[in-house]
Amino acid sequence: MKPLLNFFTSLKTTIVLVVLIVLASAVGSFQIPMNPNIYGNLSAGILIPWFISDGYLHLSSTWWLPALTLFLTLIGINTIVCTIQRLYKIWGRGINGSFKTAISPYLPHLVHIGFLIGLIGHFIGNAYGFKVSGNLLYKGDSINVPHYKGLYITLNASKEIIGNDGRLAGIIDDVNLTNGKDIIKKGTIEINRPLIYKGIAFYHSRHGNSPSGFILKITESPERNSSPLSTETVKVQLGGRVRFAEGKELVLGRLYPDFALDKSGKPYNRSNTFNNPVQELSIYNDKGIKNKTWLPVGRKGDKTSARGIEITLADYLWEPYVVLNINYNPGVLLVFTGSLISVIGVFSLLFIRGEAELVKNRNLIRQKFIPKSLKTNDTSRTL
Amino acid sequence: MQLYINISVWAAIFLYLFAIGIIIFFEKKERTSSWMFSVLVSAFALHSFALILRSVLTRHSPMANLYETLLFFSWAIVLSHIIVILRYKEEGLGKIVLPVAFIVLVVSNLAPKNAGPLPLALKTWWFELHVISSFAAYALYTLSFAAAVKFLTTKTGKDIHLDICQRGMLWGFALFTFAMFSGGIWGYLAWGSYWLWEPKTIWSFILWFYYGGAIHLFYTKGFNHRGLAWGSVIGFILLLFTYMGVSILMQSSHTMV
Numbered sequence: 341m342k343p344l345l346n347f348f349t350s351l352k353t354t355i356v357l358v359v360l361i362v363l364a365s366a367v368g369s370f371q372i373p374m375n376p377n378i379y380g381n382l383s384a385g386i387l388i389p390w391f392i393s394d395g396y397l398h399l400s401s402t403w404w405l406p407a408l409t410l411f412l413t414l415i416g417i418n419t420i421v422c423t424i425q426r427l428y429k430i431w432g433r434g435i436n437g438s439f440k441t442a443i444s445p446y447l448p449h450l451v452h453i454g455f456l457i458g459l460i461g462h463f464i465g466n467a468y469g470f471k472v473s474g475n476l477l478y479k480g481d482s483i484n485v486p487h488y489k490g491l492y493i494t495l496n497a498s499k500e501i502i503g504n505d506g507r508l509a510g511i512i513d514d515v516n517l518t519n520g521k522d523i524i525k526k527g528t529i530e531i532n533r534p535l536i537y538k539g540i541a542f543y544h545s546r547h548g549n550s551p552s553g554f555i556l557k558i559t560e561s562p563e564r565n566s567s568p569l570s571t572e573t574v575k576v577q578l579g580g581r582v583r584f585a586e587g588k589e590l591v592l593g594r595l596y597p598d599f600a601l602d603k604s605g606k607p608y609n610r611s612n613t614f615n616n617p618v619q620e621l622s623i624y625n626d627k628g629i630k631n632k633t634w635l636p637v638g639r640k641g642d643k644t645s646a647r648g649i650e651i652t653l654a655d656y657l658w659e660p661y662v663v664l665n666i667n668y669n670p671g672v673l674l675v676f677t678g679s680l681i682s683v684i685g686v687f688s689l690l691f692i693r694g695e696a697e698l699v700k701n702r703n704l705i706r707q708k709f710i711p712k713s714l715k716t717n718d719t720s721r722t723l
Numbered sequence: 724m725q726l727y728i729n730i731s732v733w734a735a736i737f738l739y740l741f742a743i744g745i746i747i748f749f750e751k752k753e754r755t756s757s758w759m760f761s762v763l764v765s766a767f768a769l770h771s772f773a774l775i776l777r778s779v780l781t782r783h784s785p786m787a788n789l790y791e792t793l794l795f796f797s798w799a800i801v802l803s804h805i806i807v808i809l810r811y812k813e814e815g816l817g818k819i820v821l822p823v824a825f826i827v828l829v830v831s832n833l834a835p836k837n838a839g840p841l842p843l844a845l846k847t848w849w850f851e852l853h854v855i856s857s858f859a860a861y862a863l864y865t866l867s868f869a870a871a872v873k874f875l876t877t878k879t880g881k882d883i884h885l886d887i888c889q890r891g892m893l894w895g896f897a898l899f900t901f902a903m904f905s906g907g908i909w910g911y912l913a914w915g916s917y918w919l920w921e922p923k924t925i926w927s928f929i930l931w932f933y934y935g936g937a938i939h940l941f942y943t944k945g946f947n948h949r950g951l952a953w954g955s956v957i958g959f960i961l962l963l964f965t966y967m968g969v970s971i972l973m974q975s976s977h978t979m980v
Binding site: 510511690 | 844846847849894896897900901903907909912913914915916917920925928929933939942969
C-alpha cells in the first residue's frame with residue numbers, strides 16, 4: 341500500500357503524467373483532421389459508446405483516446421491523494437491568525453477540488469447520456485423525445501426575428517413538452533438559449549419551409565385532343581387524398597426521390613437524393629376502379645395524364661419546419677460546478693492570498709538559488 | 724470607415740516601430756525614456772481608436788474573425804506592456820514584447836477585413852467573455868515569455884524579470900481558466916456541448932493544462948527559477964501553435980481565431 345501511496349504522491353508521477361497527457365492530446369489533435377472518416381461523428385456522439393462501436397475498430401489511429409483516459413484517471417487519483425495529504429497537514433496546524441491567513445493555505449486545493457469535480461463530470465458525460473441530431477418537427481407536430489419514454493415535444497410555432505438592418509436577428513421556437521396528454525412544460529428555444537428539462541437540452545439546429553403537399557390542376561377530357569369537360573384546382577397533402585369532379589378521388593401514394601422503372605415496368609428509387617422526384621397517384625372513379633399514374637414533381641408545370649384526366653403540378657404547399665438537436669449530458673452540471681470552483685479558486689489565490697504574496701513567498705524560498713551577483717537591492721522597482 | 728481604421732492601424736504600426744527603435748538604440752539614455760513612452764502611448768491611442776471604429780463599423784466587439792482577433796491580441800499585448808512600464812518602470816521588455824505586438828499587427832493587416840454581421844451563435848456575452856479573457860491571457864503569457872527571455876539572457880534586473888514572468892503566468896492562467904469556463908458554457912448553450920473533439924479545443928486544453936502544470940511544479944518546488952522561465956518560453960511556443968498553427972495547419976471549428 342505504501343509504495344502505491346508514494347507513487348501517487350510523487351512529484352515525478354505528476355510531471356510524467358502532465359507530459360503524457362499533453363503528448364496524447366497532441367497526437368489526437370493531429371489524428372482527428374487526418375482521419376475524418378474515423379472521427380467524423382465523434383463530436384456528435386458520446387465518447388465511450390462511440391469508442392466501443394466505432395473507435396475500437398481503428399485502434400491504430402484511436403489508441404490515444406484510451407491512453408488519454410487512463411492518464412487523466414491517474415492524474416485524478418494523483419490529485420485526490422496529494423490534496424487529501426496536504427489538507428490533512430494544513431488542518432493539523434489548526435486555525436491561526438485572521439480569516440485571510442487561515443483560509444489562504446486551502447485556496448490552491450480549491451482549484452484541485454474544482455478540477456477533480458470537473459473531471460468526474462467529464463467522465464460521466466463521456467460514458468452516459470445521448471446526443472440526437474436531426475429531429476424534424478413541422479408546425480403542430482409532436483415527436484417522442486429520444487431515449488425518454490412518455491415525453492413528447494410539440495412545435496407550436498417558429499418565428500424569425502428580423503433586425504432593423506433587414507437581417508435575421510434571431511429565431512424563437514415556441515414548444516410544449518407533454519407526457520402525451522398533459523403539458524409538462526411550456527417554453528421557447530432560441531439560438532444560445534436551449535430549453536432544458538431534467539437535464540435534457542433542446543437546441544435549434546436549423547429551420548425553413550419544406551414542401552408538404554401539392555396544388556394540382558386536374559383537367560378532364562372525354563377524348564384525346566377534345567376540349568376539356570372541366571378543370572379543377574385542388575390542394576392535397578403528401579400521403580393525403582382529395583375528391584374532385586363527381587365521385588372521383590385522387591390519392592397520393594409513395595414519393596420517389598429518384599424515380600426509375602425497371603425492365604418489368606415496376607418503379608424503384610435509383611438513390612435517396614431528389615434527382616428525379618416523382619409522386620405516385622391513384623385515381624378512383626365513382627365505381628371504385630383504380631388507375632395508377634406517376635406525376636413528376638421536380639418543377640412547377642410538370643404533368644401526367646391517365647384515361648382522360650390530365651394532372652398538372654400548379655404549385656407546392658409549403659410548411660414551416662424546425663430541426664432540433666436533443667442532448668442529455670448527465671455530467672454537465674458537475675463539469676460546470678467544478679470549473680466554477682476552479683475559477684473561484686484561482687482568482688481567490690490572486691485576490692485573497694494575494695499574487696504579490698504568492699510571488700514574494702516563492703521568491704524568498706528560491707532566493708538561495710539565485711547567485712548573489714544577480715540579486716538586486718533596488719526594492720523600489722518591485723511592489 | 725475601414726479606410727480610417729487602416730490609416731489608424733498603419734500610423735500605430737509606424738509609431739510602434741519608432742518606439743522599438745528608441746528602445747533598441749537609446750535604451751540606456753534616461754531622456755529618451757519619456758520620449759519612448761509618449762510614442763508608445765500615442766501608438767496605443769491610435770490602435771485603440773482603430774478598435775473602437777471597427778466596433779462601430781461592425782456593431783459588435785472586434786473579435787469575430789482573424790483580422791479582428793489579431794488587432795485585439797496586439798492591443799492587449801501593448802496594454803500589458805504599458806501596465807508593466809507604469810508599475811515596474813521596466814521598459815527593456817519592450818525589446819521583445821513590442822516586436823511581437825508589431826508583427827501581430829502587421830499580420831492582421833494581411834488578413835481579410837470582411838465586416839459582416841455577427842453569426843447568431845456568437846451573439847452572446849459568453850462569447851465575448853470567452854474571447855476577451857482568452858486574448859488577455861495570451862497577452863499575459865506573451866509578457867511572461869518576454870520577461871522569461873530577459874531573465875535567461877541578461878544579468879541585471881533578474882528579480883523584476885522573474886517577478887513579471889511569474890505574475891504574467893499566474894494572471895494568464897487565471898484568465899485562461901475563466902476563458903475555458905466561459906467557452907464551455909457558451910459551447911453548451913450554442914451547440915449542446917462544452918467540449919468538441921477538434922484541434923483548437925484540444926490545444927486550448929493542452930495550453931491550459933501545460934500552464935497549470937508548470938505553475939503547479941513551480942509551487943511544489945519541482946521547478947527552480949530557470950525552470951519556470953524555460954516553462955514560460957515553451958508555453959509561448961505552445962500558445963503560438965494553439966493560436967496560429969492550429970488555424971493554419973488544421974481544420975477547426977474556431978475558424979475565426
